[in-house]
Amino acid sequence: MISANNITKEIPTGVLLKDISFTLGNKEKVGLIGQNGCGKTTLLKIILGVESYELGSIQIQNETVVHLPQLFSFPQDISVREYGLRLVGSEKQFYLFARNLSKLGLDEKHWDTTVNSLSSGQQMKVKVAELLLQEPTVLILDEPTNHLDIDGILWIEEFISVFDGIVIMVSHDRSFLDNTISHIFEIDEKQLHVFSGNYSDYLEQKEHWVEERRKAYARQEKKREQLEQLLENVRKIKGGKQRGKAVKAAKKRMEREVLRDEINSYSRDTLDEIEFGGETHTGKIMLKVAKLTHSFGDLSVFENTSFEIRGNTRVWLFGPNGAGKSTLLNIITHKIVPTSGQIEIGTGVRWGYFRQNQEELDLDLTMKEYLHDVLHLTQAQLYGFVKKYLFPKEYVHRKLGNLSPGQRARLVFGVFAEQELDLLILDEPTNHLDIWTKESIENSLKEYKGALLFVSHDRYFVEEVDVDRIVTIENKQIKEIW
CATH class of the missing domain: 1.20.5 (Single alpha-helices involved in coiled-coils or other helix-helix interfaces)
Structure with missing residues (x-):
């Protein structure tokens, strides 16, 4: 059992968490949600015992707690087998690790492969196999689906569903929350609100709660x-x-x-719907890929494949990690020069590219410098921009490297809106966004008049955006599947 009683946590700018109380028993599975910066990860750290707090108490009785962080790494050039041997100490004990790998579906054929060459989902299986050596009764997870493809997400859903213990996880993946949890814990205005059921149940209860308020x-x-x-x-x-x-x-x-x-009536400091602008170019070729071939050394990714987008078509580029989706987007946007083939973006088409990890940003620039470079804003326009996109006024002097990934994503989307683009190319656009910002982006894209090409493993997002076509990469070809 885990019991928190009136936990209060302060940070230099004031109170972050106030009077947080809850009790969790066997097999309860909790999704912890809230806007970015509200204290979700801090609360996880308090539960793990690695973060101090000013008031209250927390008790964990007869439980073995393990933590799967949002980001984890492995030593360079070490195989799965070698990594397991380091963990258990001997060949004699290796069967414990091997048993966990087998249960998690990582076949023996992968055990002599270097861990870092595995897909994100396979690496997670190795990490979970490590954690299971401790025979946990409580799992603490921080954004477990962020870097997984859909197969990996389905696997972690199944694993959590059959786990015979308590699960507490931060996640902004709404479909994932629908399929795994028994309670929603929402942090809002420093306090914790508890809702029974999955994410869809939470939405219904929250609507009723807001109406009553x-x-x-x-x-x-x-x-x-x-x-x-x-x-x-x-x-x-x-x-x-x-x-x-x-x-x-x-x-x-x-x-x-x-x-x-x-x-006071329920309110949340959320981003209004973004007006991306752009124009509908009916029938016009917005993007054309012709006879594309590309290799990385001896590894062939594309062979003589073609693809195009016309008008205001919305295209979801779907496929497992490692298939070449990001490579294709980087070729289309001239970040990578292909081995051969022709890439054309339509004449006069204004386009923007949202990269998965925002590599296009110079993290040493301040927000003011960046916005001046890309939008040429006056002082008054600059402060209007930061207000419109929910940045504190003082952030204009903050370096982009000191913004959270979610804040950088919001910044890029704000720039796209001001540029009024005709073609948006998005690589995992929702990865670092909280649920409310995701909803704002979804609503904005529904109203967007231009063409859209995007990669996403967020099933809820894909359904909301309402795609016209689905394409995948298979046998080195770009293939239309819907």
């Missing part, structure tokens, strides 16, 4: 107006000391009955 606010507003009228009547009727006492009494009554801070 709105009704309560309306009732209190009506009462406030009545009390203000009472004050006004007292001022008119009473005089001298008697009037002063009556006014004071009425004010106390107002303070007592109108708890505005407690019942």
Whole structure:
């Protein structure tokens, strides 16, 4: 059992978490959600015992807790077998690690392969096999699906579903949350709100909760107006000391009955729908790939393959990690020179490329310098931009390298909106975004009039964006599957 009682955590800028309380028992599986920066990872660290806090207590009784971090690495040039031997110490004990690998579906044919040459999903299986050596009863996971392809996501879903213990995980993958959890813990305004069921259940409960708060606010507003009228009547009727006492009494009554801070209407500091602009070019070739061939040394990725996008078509580029999706996008956007073939972006087409890890950004530039370079903003326009896209005013002097990945993503999308592009090319655009920013981007893309080519393993995002075509990379060819 895990029990937290009135945990309060302070940071230099103020209180981050306030009066956090919860109790978790056997087999309960929790999705921890909230806007970026609200304290989710900090709460995980408190549970793990690696982060201090100012008030409250946390008790973990008869549990073995393991942590699967968002990012992990392995030694260079070490095989799966060698890595396992390092963990267990002897050939005699290796069977424990091997048994875990087999349970997780990593076949023996992979054991002599270097770990770093495996796919992201396979590397996660190696890491989980390591954690299972501790025979855990509690799993703490931080964004477990972020770098997985769909096969990897389906595997981790199944693993969590059959895990016979407590699971607490931070995730912004809504389909994943729908398929794995029994409770949603939401951090909002420093406090923890608990909802039963999966993510879809949470949405229904939250809608009802918000509506009840709105009704309560309306009732209190009506009462406030009545009390203000009472004050006004007292001022008119009473005089001298008697009037002063009556006014004071009425004010106390107002303070007592109108708890505005407690019942304020539900609001969240979220990004409004972004207007990406752009134009619809009906029938026009926006992008053309002709007879593309490309190799990395002896590794052939594409062989004489062709592909095009016309008008305002929305195309999902689908496939497993390592298939060549990002390579194709880098070739299309001139980041990689192909071995042979022709790449054309339509005449006059304004386009933007969102790279998976935002490699296009110079992390040594300040936000002010970057925005001046790409948008040539005046001082007034600069501060208008940071306000519009929910950055604190002082962030204009912050280096891009000191922004979180989610903040950098928001910055790039803001730039795209200001540039009014006709073609958006997006590589895993939602990877570092919280749920509310994802929803804003989804709603914006629904209204976008231009053409769209994107790679994503976020199933919820794909459904919301409403694609026209699905293409994949198979046998070194770009193939249309829908």
